[in-house]
Each structure stands twice: as C-alpha cells, then as structure tokens.
Amino acid sequence: MATADTILQAFDNAGYRLTEPRRVVASLIGQQAGHFTADELLASSRRGRAQVGRATVFRSLDILAELGYVERLDLPSGDHAFVACEPAHHHHIVCSQCGRSTDMPDSGLASALRDLEARSGYRIESHRLEVFGVCPACQAASTR
Amino acid sequence: MATADTILQAFDNAGYRLTEPRRVVASLIGQQAGHFTADELLASSRRGRAQVGRATVFRSLDILAELGYVERLDLPSGDHAFVACEPAHHHHIVCSQCGRSTDMPDSGLASALRDLEARSGYRIESHRLEVFGVCPACQAASTR
DNA sequence: ATTTTTGCAAACCTTTTGCATGGAA
DNA sequence: TTCCATGCAAAAGGTTTGCAAAAAT
Numbered sequence: 001m002a003t004a005d006t007i008l009q010a011f012d013n014a015g016y017r018l019t020e021p022r023r024v025v026a027s028l029i030g031q032q033a034g035h036f037t038a039d040e041l042l043a044s045s046r047r048g049r050a051q052v053g054r055a056t057v058f059r060s061l062d063i064l065a066e067l068g069y070v071e072r073l074d075l076p077s078g079d080h081a082f083v084a085c086e087p088a089h090h091h092h093i094v095c096s097q098c099g100r101s102t103d104m105p106d107s108g109l110a111s112a113l114r115d116l117e118a119r120s121g122y123r124i125e126s127h128r129l130e131v132f133g134v135c136p137a138c139q140a141a142s143t144r
Numbered sequence: 145m146a147t148a149d150t151i152l153q154a155f156d157n158a159g160y161r162l163t164e165p166r167r168v169v170a171s172l173i174g175q176q177a178g179h180f181t182a183d184e185l186l187a188s189s190r191r192g193r194a195q196v197g198r199a200t201v202f203r204s205l206d207i208l209a210e211l212g213y214v215e216r217l218d219l220p221s222g223d224h225a226f227v228a229c230e231p232a233h234h235h236h237i238v239c240s241q242c243g244r245s246t247d248m249p250d251s252g253l254a255s256a257l258r259d260l261e262a263r264s265g266y267r268i269e270s271h272r273l274e275v276f277g278v279c280p281a282c283q284a285a286s287t288r
Numbered sequence: 289a290t291t292t293t294t295g296c297a298a299a300c301c302t303t304t305t306g307c308a309t310g311g312a313a
Numbered sequence: 314t315t316c317c318a319t320g321c322a323a324a325a326g327g328t329t330t331g332c333a334a335a336a337a338t
Binding site for chain 1: 216218220222237239240246248249252253255256257259260261263264265266267268269270271272273274275276277278279280283
C-alpha cells in the first residue's frame with residue numbers, strides 16, 4: 001500500500017507542486033486503515049489541525065487515482081470509496097468488516113479472461129474485479 | 145436477458161402490484177439494446193405516450209435490482225447504469241461501443257476465486273467482475 | 289375498504305466549477 | 314514573476330423523500 005511519502009513523491013514525479021494541502025492529503029491517506037470516502041478524508045482533516053478544502057480533497061484524489069496510487073472502489077452498498085494502492089494493474093480483496101484491502105495475486109484470472117475472450121468473440125479492453133470477504137484478522141476476532 | 149413480460153411477472157411473483165407505470169417501465173427496459181441509466185429510461189418514457197414519474201423509475205429499478213432482473217453497472221466513465229439480466233449469479237461483458245452486454249460463462253473464475261480464498265486466508269463473500277471490450281458485431285462494423 | 293403506489297416538488301448528497309487570492313518554482 | 318493550486322461558495326448532477334391523490338387488490 002502506498003505510504004504518505006510514496007504519495008508525495010508521486011505528486012512530485014508527475015510534475016505537480018508540493019503544497020501543504022497535498023502533504024496533508026498524502027498523510028491522511030497514509031493513515032487510513034482501509035477504504036475511505038472523499039468525505040471521510042475531509043472529515044479527518046477537520047479533526048486535525050491541518051485543514052484542507054473540500055475541492056482540494058477531490059482534486060487530489062483525482063490526480064492520485066489517475067496516477068494509480070489510489071483506486072476508486074464501488075462498495076456493495078453503492079458507496080464510492082478509495083483505497084491506497086500500488087500503481088500497477090491488480091485487484092483488491094476488501095474486508096467487509098474492517099474495510100482493509102489487500103492486493104490480490106492474479107490467481108488465474110488472466111488466463112480465465114483470455115479464455116473468455118476466445119469464447120465470446122469480444123476484444124477485451126479492460127476489466128474490473130472486486131472481491132469482498134472477511135479477512136483473517138476479522139475471522140480470528142469473531143471466533144475469539 | 146429479461147424481457148418485458150418476464151419483468152412484469154417478477155413484480156407479480158414478488159407480491160408487488162401490477163400498475164400501469166410498472167408495465168411501462170418493464171416495457172422500456174425490454175426495449176433497451178444495451179445498458180441504460182435511470183435518466184435515459186425516464187427520457188425514453190417521455191418520448192412515448194406513456195409517461196412515468198422520475199421517482200417511480202428509480203423505485204422500480206430498485207426493486208428490479210433487488211430481484212435480480214436488472215443489474216447495477218459502474219461504467220469505466222464513472223456513470224451508473226443498469227442492464228437487464230437473468231436473476232442468477234453471473235457476470236457481464238459489456239461492449240464499450242454499443243453498450244450491449246452479454247452474460248458471460250464463468251470461464252474458470254470460480255476456481256480462481258477458490259484458489260484466491262485458500263491463498264489469502266479471506267473468507268470470500270461476494271465478488272463483482274465487470275469486463276469491457278468490443279463485441280463481435282462492433283468489431284465487424286469497424287472493419288467494414 | 290384497505291393498502292400500495294404514484295407523482296410532484298423539495299430535500300439531499302456528492303462532486304464539480306468559476307474565480308479571486310495565495311503559494312511554489 | 315509566472316503559473317499552478319487553493320478555498321470558497323455556488324452550481325450541478327443524480328437519487329431520495331414527504332405527502333396527498335389515485336389506483337390496485
């Protein structure tokens with residue numbers, strides 16, 4: 001998962017200026033345990049001393065999503081959320097209890113898609129897989 | 145894909161009353177070639193003689209999504225759309241040109257997920273796969 | 289008769305935008 | 314100094330809700 005530092009660097013490398021609000025956003029994202037909404041990020045900035053405007057939060061998340069350090073997630077509830085992640089194609093498995101997400105190994109999905117491509121006749125351009133479940137830690141917690 | 149009749153029956157079987165607006169919505173959905181938004185459905189009702197209120201369109205789509213005759217789709221553009229479908233677990237492959245969607249065979253996804261479950265330690269509860277590409281017909285059309 | 293459903297309009301929420309000010313390079 | 318970024322507040326979508334009237338059972 002991308003850390004605050006990694007995210008800051010990402011802004012820099014992509015030619016964006018390193019501003020105070022962006023430092024704050026980077027740090028806030030680094031602190032999120034699981035997925036978070038734009039509003040939650042905004043709220044947590046308001047809880048601290050370093051405040052950031054609503055528009056800036058959205059603008060920053062936009063950029064980071066573009067750069068791949070954050071990914072948009074559509075939760076089963078219909079809410080839109082984000083998770084911090086590495087900028088490479090991958091999928092997430094999201095814990096439905098704690099919201100934490102793990103990058104998942106491809107586990108045969110790629111070959112399944114090639115198979116599908118051949119069978120369906122579609123030329124596949126992109127895909128999106130979201131898996132929801134209960135993570136090991138939450139399973140352990142509920143057994144206890 | 146669910147037809148207008150199938151959808152009407154679905155309302156009935158689930159204990160909802162068969163009203164004129166619901167008939168109209170069912171028929172409009174039956175006419176959609178590919179995916180459609182709530183607003184598009186509303187607009188197409190306005191084009192015809194049979195009008196339906198905005199709220200009713202949303203309420204009907206809610207019910208049908210619940211019953212599984214329609215599925216919510218998150219397009220790569222970020223828009224929310226729906227597609228008519230059969231009420232069984234399945235995935236869609238959506239044409240990025242014409243918007244039509246086909247139910248796709250499972251093609252190894254299930255086993256890939258079992259593998260993932262074993263490897264990640266998560267207890268998988270649900271998943272969501274959306275595949276986007278160009279359908280055979282649109283490929284042919286662009287070659288021509 | 290009773291209960292559900294509708295339609296309208298207002299309320300809501302989330303996200304975007306215009307624009308003048310402030311800050312980074 | 315120049316250009317980018319911020320923050321505000323307003324606008325814009327899209328979706329939901331309260332409520333009285335209308336329709337289905």
